Amino acid sequence: MEFLADVFVTPFVDMVQAPDFLMQVLWEGLVSGILYALIALGFVLIFRSSRIFNFAQGIMVVFAALTLVGLFALGVPAWLSVGLTLVVMFVLAVVIERVVLRPLVGQPDIILFMATIGITLFLIGFGETIFGGENKVMITEELGIPTGDTVLEPFGGLLILQHLDITVVIVATLLVLALLAFLNYTQMGRAIRALGDDHQAALSVGISLQTIWVLVWFIAGIIALVTGIAWGARAGVSFALEVIAYKALPVLMLGGLESITGAIVGGLMIGILEKLFEIYWGQPLLGGNTETWFAFVLALIVLLFRPQGLFGERIIERV
Amino acid sequence: MKDTEGYVTADGRQIGGTLMEMRNITLRFGGVVAIQDISFDIHEGEVRAIIGPNGAGKSSMLNVISGFYTPSEGEVWYQGAKRPPMKPFEVARQGVARTFQNIALFEGMTVLDNVMTGRLTHMNAGIASQALWWGKARDEEMENREKVERVIDFLEIQNIRKTPVGRLPYGLKKRVELARALAAEPSLLLLDEPMAGMNVEEKEDMSRFILDVNDEFGTTICLIEHDMGVVMDLSDRVVVMDYGKKIGDGTPDEVRNNQDVIDAYLGVPHE
Numbered sequence: 001m002e003f004l005a006d007v008f009v010t011p012f013v014d015m016v017q018a019p020d021f022l023m024q025v026l027w028e029g030l031v032s033g034i035l036y037a038l039i040a041l042g043f044v045l046i047f048r049s050s051r052i053f054n055f056a057q058g059i060m061v062v063f064a065a066l067t068l069v070g071l072f073a074l075g076v077p078a079w080l081s082v083g084l085t086l087v088v089m090f091v092l093a094v095v096i097e098r099v100v101l102r103p104l105v106g107q108p109d110i111i112l113f114m115a116t117i118g119i120t121l122f123l124i125g126f127g128e129t130i131f132g133g134e135n136k137v138m139i140t141e142e143l144g145i146p147t148g149d150t151v152l153e154p155f156g157g158l159l160i161l162q163h164l165d166i167t168v169v170i171v172a173t174l175l176v177l178a179l180l181a182f183l184n185y186t187q188m189g190r191a192i193r194a195l196g197d198d199h200q201a202a203l204s205v206g207i208s209l210q211t212i213w214v215l216v217w218f219i220a221g222i223i224a225l226v227t228g229i230a231w232g233a234r235a236g237v238s239f240a241l242e243v244i245a246y247k248a249l250p251v252l253m254l255g256g257l258e259s260i261t262g263a264i265v266g267g268l269m270i271g272i273l274e275k276l277f278e279i280y281w282g283q284p285l286l287g288g289n290t291e292t293w294f295a296f297v298l299a300l301i302v303l304l305f306r307p308q309g310l311f312g313e314r315i316i317e318r319v
Numbered sequence: 320m321k322d323t324e325g326y327v328t329a330d331g332r333q334i335g336g337t338l339m340e341m342r343n344i345t346l347r348f349g350g351v352v353a354i355q356d357i358s359f360d361i362h363e364g365e366v367r368a369i370i371g372p373n374g375a376g377k378s379s380m381l382n383v384i385s386g387f388y389t390p391s392e393g394e395v396w397y398q399g400a401k402r403p404p405m406k407p408f409e410v411a412r413q414g415v416a417r418t419f420q421n422i423a424l425f426e427g428m429t430v431l432d433n434v435m436t437g438r439l440t441h442m443n444a445g446i447a448s449q450a451l452w453w454g455k456a457r458d459e460e461m462e463n464r465e466k467v468e469r470v471i472d473f474l475e476i477q478n479i480r481k482t483p484v485g486r487l488p489y490g491l492k493k494r495v496e497l498a499r500a501l502a503a504e505p506s507l508l509l510l511d512e513p514m515a516g517m518n519v520e521e522k523e524d525m526s527r528f529i530l531d532v533n534d535e536f537g538t539t540i541c542l543i544e545h546d547m548g549v550v551m552d553l554s555d556r557v558v559v560m561d562y563g564k565k566i567g568d569g570t571p572d573e574v575r576n577n578q579d580v581i582d583a584y585l586g587v588p589h590e
Binding site: 152185186187188190191193194196197198200201202203204205207208209258 | 367385387406407408409411412416417419424425427428432435436437438439441442456459460463499503542
């Protein structure tokens with residue numbers, strides 16, 4: 001009985017008794033959630049326009065962050081480094097399209113997936129050769145990102161909002177909204193969606209496969225840079241950053257690989273739920289550190305009931 | 320070009336000079352010859368049909384015109400110039416729009432978005448301008464919307480503008496596909512079996528739309544069909560193919576009385 005109470009009663013009592021702390025937990029969940037959503041969007045864009053599951057998204061985050069820090073270390077001004085890093089990400093997109101994807105057009109999806117694993121391994125080695133393997137510090141202050149905090153006192157309690165987190169939430173939200181507008185209201189955006197639906201038809205209306213692929217990989221690069229800065233500012237810049245991208249996997253399982261709404265809602269859901277679970281169930285009952293696996297378990301449970309994910313297109317096989 | 324003279328049709332319409340010319344086109348897949356040494360031309364403003372029994376090579380010919388296949392031998396002349404080997408999207412940007420026999424629409428997108436993709440060939444604004452939804456991109460989007468709405472009105476699909484294409488019945492999908500091709504304001508419109516799988520009423524609607532398109536916009540149309548009755552009513556001139564070869568070319572009346580054509584359709588054994 002006592003165990004049942006610990007699972008089903010105590011956590012909720014705690015939440016009600018300390019609403020300020022609950023808000024703190026929700027806020028921190030939201031910050032991670034929006035970053036998960038952003039990365040998941042990068043996956044969805046590439047998947048929709050080319051049926052490729054981009055295993056290299058994680059290493060692109062690391063590569064972007066390393067390039068930024070590396071350029072700054074060479075004496076390039078901070079904001080110019082950001083611009084140059086974007087150029088590097090664009091060149092990377094062009095090279096990947098030209099060298100890896102174009103020769104593999106029309107091959108089974110699994111081959112293209114394996115090619116992205118190849119890109120990952122190459123970027124790990126290439127990155128270490130150029131930038132070295134040791135940890136680096138993100139140039140947060142030099143970029144003018146505020147690092148202080150604001151203390152609010154809701155319900156007579158305490159709520160601490162890191163300025164870094166606020167900035168991340170604002171920038172990531174703007175980026176997500178901009179991407180949505182781009183996809184829905186511009187011809188280029190339509191071309192990206194069209195290519196995902198039907199290659200042949202897309203060719204017949206004058207869409208160039210190559211241009212669109214470079215474009216979506218570049219967008220994935222921009223997303224990688226933003227995530228790299230945001231996550232690097234908290235945890236430092238190292239190859240361990242790569243794992244943030246794998247946090248997007250359960251998001252994609254939840255949201256479905258096809259759905260943009262799914263990526264956003266899934267990301268926020270996982271960010272918030274894993275934080276809630278960690279604080280109210282994980283730490284008191286399971287000794288903590290549940291954030292590493294909770295998202296995957298949640299995704300598996302959802303998949304039991306909805307194999308296509310929460311927002312994916314229903315898979316109907318005709319017999 | 321050897322022949323830039325127009326001609327006058329039986330019902331008194333003036334047809335312009337040569338728009339496209341296929342010269343000695345041969346297409347092989349390994350050892351199989353799909354098209355064997357075929358030449359014909361398409362004049363500006365006419366409705367040109369390619370007919371023939373199943374497997375005659377009609378669709379292959381259309382795919383050569385639209386750049387999906389590169390001919391093994393022969394030349395394609397378009398708007399007075401020889402066309403180098405091109406990718407389909409480059410052909411599309413030259414003003415050749417097409418529909419597909421098995422309907423190739425973007426199923427997840429609305430009718431309006433589908434038709435809007437037809438305007439992609441007219442897109443000039445850069446990516447940056449589009450990303451910021453500013454300046455040229457914004458003006459272009461407005462202009463494109465206007466043109467697209469006109470096409471939608473013309474084909475009478477206003478009431479399904481916001482419906483995802485995946486939910487539409489077959490006949491309407493065919494019409495949406497035609498709308499998308501029309502939105503490109505093509506110089507040459509290729510229709511691959513526009514009437515395939517339709518009932519009598521839908522066929523009549525589609526015939527009317529094809530004639531109206533030709534009439535109102537002056538669009539040059541090249542279509543494939545194997546329903547002889549429909550083709551003869553619609554087209555100004557007809558190419559007849561059988562086993563990859565051209566066996567007839569001329570006005571519907573000429574073709575109807577051509578002995579080779581009669582043989583091909585009645586199934587006289589080849590010697």
